Amino acid sequence: MARATVIGSGPNGLAAAVALARAGYAVEVLESAESVGGGVRTEQATLPGFVWDVCSAVHPAALASPFLRAFGIRDRIDWIVPEISYAHPLYDGRAAVAWHDIERTADALGADGRAWRALLRPLVRRIDGLVDFTGDALLRVPSDPVTAVRFGLRMLEQGTPLARSVLRTEAGAALLSGVLAHANAPLPSLSGAAAGLLLAAHGHAAGWGYPRGGAQRIADTLVADLEAHGGGVRTGEHVRDLATLDWGDPTQGDLLMLAGSPRLALTHPGIPSRYSRALRAYRYGPAAAKVDFALDGPVPWANELVGRAPTVHVAGTRAEVLESENAVARGTVSDRPYVLAVQPSVLDDTRAPAGQAVLWSYIHVPAGSQLDATELVTRQIERYAPGFRDRVLASRAVPASAREMLNPSEIGGDVFGGAFTIRQAFRRPVLSPTPWRTPMPGVYLASASTPPGPGVSGMAGWHAARTALHDADAPASLEELFA
Known part of the structure; x- marks a missing residue:
């Protein structure tokens, strides 16, 4: 053998x-x-009974993966597929929400609803072709060339200043910018658009699931x-x-x-x-600085819908998202950084003792940064969840410079x-x-x-x-x- x-x-x-x-x-x-x-490791940390994902926490690509689907991952594991794929709190207690249902999302976006449908519905309807195109080497003929071309055109649109003419309301622009920022790349950029459009399409297709x-x-x-x-x-x-x-x-x-x-x-x-x-x-790229919070109760978001979303982009307006990501590209960190936050315990009661909660978070930082992001993340969340600081029982910061010790493949903290x-x-x-x-x-x-x-x-x-x-x-x- x-x-x-x-x-x-x-x-x-x-x-x-x-x-x-x-x-x-x-x-x-x-x-x-x-x-x-x-x-994909999970451990108890900070305080007894609080369960943390060491690296990845929510898995938009997992339920759409041809390999994991053939493996039967959905039948082998108890998956949580939230009704809200991701939320984006805004000022004055407002929020933009990406529901799993694309029609519900578009309806809530008002004047931007038609543009949201036009941008994402064709990709969602042909999600298998999109996954085939983006899930393999690019030097080949795609199985669904129509979807590949459509995706490329949308990427060119959203990866350039033309994006400002598509989603014009504060809510619509912020909602898409928050998902584009996952790429940890300058914005607008073709790479940010490619990553964000794929993630947004997953949010309306199989969903942004995670295992209980x-x-x-x-x-x-x-x-x-x-x-x-x-x-x-x-x-x-x-x-x-x-x-x-x-x-x-x-x-x-x-x-x-x-x-x-x-x-x-x-x-x-x-x-x-x-x-x-x-x-x-x-080349390796910018990094992530992670902070885990053990809380005495749910995050006190000013908007109730944000409290129902496992994934939250805490970033403010589109302009603030762009400033945060472009600051990292210049080798600095914004005073109001883009915070990717995950609150799995809103739907998974195995993550924290009864009545308490966990919050997983990270910000983007230059490679090798030794920054402890605890205070930056706390201040940013407080803007949209007054009283958050008082809920914190314990926290653990993992700077980018330490990530390689947790996972040797994360060179300089590049996840x-x-x-x-x-x-x-x-x-x-x-x-x-x-x-x-x-x-x-x-x-x-x-x-x-x-x-x-x-x-x-x-x-x-x-x-x-x-x-x-x-x-x-x-x-x-x-x-x-x-x-």
Whole structure:
């Protein structure tokens, strides 16, 4: 039986491991941390009974992922799909709300309702074609070219100053700007538009779901399937140099899957100089500074609807969102930063003791920043939830400079596996129709630094495994693996 060694137990590493184990490989996953999951880990912290997601908390790409759908993730885990995908508090107690139902969202936006429908309804209706186009390498012919062209045109519109002419009300402009800012890129920009439009479409399609009990459920479910097919995971195994790793014999069909930063491939003794130069040219981007809050009750939002939304973009007007994101691009942090906040306990009573609540949050910061964001986040939330500060029982700050210790693939605190730019959408991390394949025999890249990039979908791991199986003359489809 051929062996497969997977380095990294995040969702992509585990997706590759599950696929290869089901295809007949003897699979071993090596994880540097003491627990499995990488970007989908959950732990108790701050105070007893408060349960936190270490990295990713809400998963817009998960329920639409072809790999996770074939795996049956919705049937294996108790998913919460909120009625409100995300909310954006405004001043004077108002708020803009993206309901799961696109018609309800548009109706609430008044004068911008027609524009919201025109912008997103065609993408929502063809969500499978959109997921196929954005979920693979871009150097190929898409299965749904009409949707790909439509998405490209909308991206050009929203990624330039033309966007100001589309959504003109304060609520509509802020609601879309908040989701575009997820890209941690200058705004307006093509990359921000691409990421935001995809996320907004997911919000009206399968929804912005998350597992009851925490993101760890995703990792645990994948590990259970891996073990059921003969594979296993070893934690506390931090591989820093491939030259010291006995991963098998590629001439006998053994595989090595790298589900972390491509920088690890640079330590392979047989790496060609041209490929080495290409990997060294790959760039990481701005970072995230995280703050977890344990609260004695729900966040006291001035607007009741915001209190019902698990995901909240705390950012003010469109102008304030742009100022915050462009400040990070200039190497600074705004006094009123864009805060991505998640309050899972509004719908999941397993996250905090009865009557109490958790709030997960982060702001964007320059790479390697040592900023403790606690006060910035607290002040920003207080603007829309007076009395929030008094609800805090405990908090924990994780500056960008410390994120790499939690997850070695987050270079400098970059949670996306590489700067999210249009250039690197094509060169991720190299320009190739099959960027998961390396020139070293039997070695493949299987992380968010390969297409489709960030997001809890498992698709980068699946593409890597599929490429390896094809190279071994053992082509497999998702239908065959999960029959």
